[in-house]
Amino acid sequence: MITVAGSCAAVLLLASCADEPADLPYGTVQQMMANEVQPTADIYWGAVGSSSELIDGKPVNRDWQPETDAEWQAVAASAVKLRELANTLGSPAYAEVRAEGWTxxxxxxxxxxxRAEEAAKSKNPDAVFEAGGTLYSVCSACHQAFPPEAPAAGAEPVDMTPNR
Ligand code: HEC
Known part of the structure; x- marks a missing residue:
């Protein structure tokens, strides 16, 4: 697996990557969110869903959910990875510099x-959908409590709408 820390080490050789402590396994929180947390959550959120679109003027509804054991396992694995990422975010390297409440x-x-892992293991699409909603509310709650410190000038707002 290529970690952000690994690529940071590579960048260090070029003498940039300046103010980033080396003991942050996934780089800054911003990098970790963009490179690990969001893509992992997207796997979970994308697993179960429904859509409706007009094709030739007629509504066409589509539902999807994992079908094979391997697909359900991949969804459960994304939840396990999210838990590992959460624990890393709560470790001293990431938590120490944050205000109280972070952990x-x-x-x-x-x-x-x-809970998301349990839902995936039960292979219950409704439970996965529900657990995905709960996950999303935890993401949002932390983002409200800990907004980005200094948004880059002209930065696009980040879209974290669940992919369903
Ligand atoms: C413990 C608090 C916390 C939790 C929980 C959390 N985040 Fe974040 N997230 C942050 C902070 C702090 C930032 C701002 C980082 C910065 O720009 O300095 C951030 C930024 C982001 C960004 C923007 C990254 C960028 O490119 O600027 C995305 C995307 C994101 N989070 C996704 C998620 C998702 C998805 C979840 C839930 C699965 C989640 N976050 C849960 C703290 C959290």
Whole structure:
């Protein structure tokens, strides 16, 4: 697996990557969110869903959910990975520099991820949908409590709408 820390080490050789402590396994929180947390959550959120679109003026509804054991396992694995990421976010390297309350949210994410894993193991699409909603509310709650410190000038707002 290529970790952000690994690529940071590579960048260090070029003498940039300046103010990033080396003991952050996934780089800054911003990098970890963009490179690990969001893509992993997207796997979970994308697993079960429904859509409706007009084709030749007629509504066409589509539902999807994992079909094979391997597909269900991949969904459960994404929840396990989210829990690991949550625990890393709650570790001293990431938590120490944050205000009080940070670990409440990382623990909340770990718990939501555990419920999400159980839902995937039960192979119940409704439970996965529900657990995905709970996950999303934990993401949002932390983002409200800990907004980005200094948004880059002209940065696009980040779209974290669940992919369903
Ligand atoms: C413990 C708090 C916390 C939790 C829980 C959390 N985030 Fe974040 N997230 C942050 C912080 C802090 C930032 C802002 C980082 C910065 O820009 O300095 C952020 C930023 C982001 C970004 C923007 C990254 C960028 O490119 O600027 C995305 C996307 C994101 N989070 C996704 C998620 C998702 C998806 C979840 C839930 C599965 C989640 N986050 C849960 C704290 C959290």
């Amino acid at each position: 409440d949210f990382t623990e909340g994410l770990a718990q939501a991820a555990t």
